[in-house]
Amino acid sequence: MAYLRQTARNLAVDEHGKQQRAGRRLVLLDMTSLDALPAEQEEEIDEERRRQRKLLHREISPMCDSQSRHVVALQSQGLSDVEIAAALGIPAARRHRLRNKAIAHLRRKLTGLIREGQRKKSLGRKDR
Structure with a gap:
């Protein structure tokens, strides 16, 4: 977050x-004004985040029981890279590769749900 x-x-x-x-x-005026949002906007954003988090967890859970799945599951819980590597007992480079592999998998699954303004490439084109 x-x-x-x-x-x-x-x-x-x-x-x-x-x-x-x-x-x-x-x-x-100041940088703190960028952090302030009206309460109703904050609630809308929180609701959108909850919806996105549920969707992400729904896609993570059916992934095969692998270290990639564990990496993104721990990352979605807010753990840092160091904490994830320590929890799984793997080096940072291995954690990085596993995370990238899992993110690529999730990106393929969730491509249709990415809002147009947030997409790096247009639909139908490979992004790697």
């Missing part, structure tokens, strides 16, 4: 810079 919040914040700062370079005068 912290990663997503930081990413959203960085995107907002980038957009602000882009608007300034385009000649529009915008005033960014």
Whole structure:
């Protein structure tokens, strides 16, 4: 969650810079204002995150019982890379390969559910 919040914040700062370079005068009062959302927007975002998390867990559970599955399951619970490697007793490089393999599998399964603006490539084209 912290990663997503930081990413959203960085995107907002980038957009602000882009608007300034385009000649529009915008005033960014402070960085904490980027973190503040009205309560109803926060609830909508939380609901969307819960829905996405359920969908992700629904796709993780049928994966074959492998280390890749365990890596993404632990990562979805919020464990850090170091904690995951320690929990599974594997080196960091192996954990990285397992995570990438599992993410590629999940991406194939969930491709149709990715919102258009969030897609790196258009539908039907391989993204690797």
